[in-house]
Amino acid sequence: MDADSYAEMYRPGTGDLIDERYELTESLGKGGMAHVWRAREASAGREVAVKFLRHDSEALYALDPHERAAELAVRHARFRREATLLGTLDHPGITALYGSGSHRGVPYIAMRLVTGVSLRTFLDEHTPLPPATAIAVAVQVAGALACAHTLPVVHRDLKPPNIMIDDEGAAVLIDFGIAKPLRADATRYTAHGSTLGTRGYLAPEQLLEREPTARTDVYCFGCVFYELLTGRPPFPLGADAGLTERHLYEEPLPPSLYAAGIPEAIDDLVIRMLAKQPGRRPPVDEVLEVLAPLGPQPGDPEPRPRTHPDPTAPLRRPADRTPCAFRAPCEPPATASAAGEEEWLDARAVELLCTRAESEIAAGESGEATGRLRELAERARGEWGERRPLVRRVWRGAADGLRLAGDFGSAARLYQGIDDGLLHGDGPAERAERAVVRLRLAECRLAFGELETAVATVDAAGHTAAGLPRELAIQVESVRHEVDVQLSARFADTNDRGGPGT
Template identity: 85%
Template sequence: MVREAKELRGVDADSYAEMYRPGTGDLIDGRYELTESLGKGGMAQVWRAREVFPGHEAPEIHEVSAGREVAVKFLRHDSEALYALGPEERAAELAVRNARFRREATLLGALDHPGITELYGSGSHRGVPYIAMRLVTGVSLRTFLDEHTPLPSATAIAVAVQMAGALACAHTLPVVHRDLKPPNIMIDDEGAVVLIDFGIAKPLRADATRYTAHGSTLGTRGYLAPEQLLEREPTARTDVYCFGCVFYELLTGRPPFPLGADSGLTERHLYEEPLPPSVYAAGIPEAIDDLVIRMLAKQPGQRPPVDEVLAVLAPLGPRPGDPEPRPRTHPDPTTPLRRPADRAPRTHRAPTAPRLTSPVAGEEEWLDARAVELLCTRAETEIAVGEPGDAAGRLHELAQRVRREWGTRRPLVRRVWRGAADGLRLAGDFGSAARLYQGIDGTLLHGDGPAERAERAVVRLRVAECRLAFGELDAAVFAVDAAGRTAAGLPRELAVQVESVRREVDAQLSARLADAGGPGRAGV
């Protein structure tokens, strides 16, 4: 019988060799019956399984139905790389792998997008950690490219549009995937593109734990950004570079710098400018040539954010009602864009909301201003103690509606947006918070009096704080300096308000600059 492994540290060679290995028919935590091995790599192996008992502890994010097929991913404790290590090194490496595996489960639970595999459950079976997630049946993009290159441009763009949407969801948290490559992108049987393997993904919060030591470069050769090759701190723009490499291959059938026998691949990624995709494939629009070259910029700050990538690509991709591209492919990644109604919607929990409307017989209900004011007060109380809760979340749900119904000049609209943005920022949803702050600055703040100048400075500082989470340091430097100049020209009470936020953001910026300036920093 397989011995249960209760501790990873200090495991001797014999017990290490006897650690649990999954097998057909095994029942994992009384819930998942393994049916077929789907493959394994150096870090993990994945099994197809049948859910035989939903269990009372089923995750709240899904309706659980008995009998569905799922994918169960196990952390490998028996890889050749681990066997090669001494006892102490092996124990340390296992601890890092376990921590990273747990973080992958946490990230999947937080990411809610059809283009990202959703989490069903996680735990440990006989000492081996596992993650249960949606089973994506289809082919990897690597297999798809090998079978169908060259692709019709509509197909290439359809894959890229769906990738951008999923990546934008991850970056909103913000989380950087760090290993975007064709084998880690699936196209399911209905043509939907799904990002998989968040095993080395990293939250971009300043307090996120690092699990990789200096000298360890994560990612895959041929799809690494220059800063990864130089072992520098990753940002959301790191993913954009890797995405650019994949998109280049979608368009041309080859990566921007092919592996081949060229031993100078690293130097090419670091120093050589790629040729436009249109050099290798006819009919590529100039807008896409320009976009891809910007995505492959050597400096992260010169690359577009993924939201901009999506904004450029979406109008160029297939539209509802368009015919199938020629030649046909199976699966067809254009189908979700050409026939969006054919794909069954995912179900989510419906948020509960207060009664914020006043009914009038025969008319549509309208927002009750007094109820919204009370909700703002509750949210501001939550935010003041640093614990945004239900009230702040409901402000986020209301933000677009209050602007639509009350316009852009009513102070209560700005108050709703500010509370929603502050709540999202404190909750760590920096991408969504930044968009709300930018909306306040761009459309809700009017006039140029002292109060407006002070609020505008604070809002811009908060935008900079959110962008710091994405590693965008230059914008934060500019915002902090500009806020200091603004505060110098304000009445004392308003200047104190601006200075308080400015010092807060400046402290975070200083920590980030010190971190980025250290040699060889490549956290996980």
């Protein structure tokens, strides 16, 4: 179909029945890319949101026919990708996908209807927020973002209008329209010279049209969190001149200079989230780890002044919500331990399980044994402490299994845990193991597009190997070579594509 034919295509209207399934009841609004409707799903008896790709926006009609056709093709591809991503993201803070398809030539996505207000509206009505309320929103957004980053997927357009506060106070991350998987083979849909995102919430690398990473979302999230805490973004939009330069070069002031009651730990976290270099920003897992203890806890009193909705309610009264609503991001449910129902772990049984897992890993597989180690990791550390070598062996097996299974986010957390707390001493064996663990962590981070970190880790491992006995050096160099090959492939892919993409 040529581009001009889109002008004659279907436009949704009240009462329309979409694919004999969704009856449109009310327009909820439209932007340049999509039009969202409230609808009733007859078979399930529930209200849903149906999002249609727009083909009639002014921006499209401003293009010549050839450009319009190309842009429409890109929009269709992005829309299909959004549906695919929503189908893989299972978290209460992300809109659930109910279905997708095409109705009379127009693509649509049906998803959970979030009733409430956008964070933009919420801030406009309630600024300044009590610190507890600001942190409550941030904790919930961080959980949703951590789920996306585990895949890994980067949202790329975090801003107050793309966060909803539902009627019960839960924060929900919406609009994955320009989200991007960070796999090396992910299709890119924007040519060099295009910058995606929203002014005032763009990371420096987005402004410079460089490859996005998970830390790109952390910067945008930092801008949103700053506004939650202070009622203003770190670099306000008032004066257009110099806004880009401020995001690129100016250091933000601590939020506590603009609002009272902000703990020093929050000041430090926000400033690190807004670091100009992506590698200096904390991963979202660390953001969540810092925020969770500082936010509202079960049984806490309602903050003053009151807000409606109340974003602290899901954290203060988790029992009032569905049982799974605030589970750990993208974590599988707990299952029975490998050691059965015994009161204490059997060290011999765990050693045998490690041996089986290591055989699976040597064969390049992630099987039952590595999965059982994952279930045992925290329990083993809790029972045996952080210095017992068998604990480290359990964590290594679990991390290696997750890495082979492609769950790079979960594997990275375990490798980081080994490096931070389970590796002790500075003998040759410890230095070799530390180098290998850091290389595997860098390999996981490659999936998130963090090339510079991987380069530094590969170089550091080379220096470490040079000072080790031959047998240990060979072990480090073997893993170092694996990671270096992947790193070279990522650089070659970036160069072949001619720069940034989406």
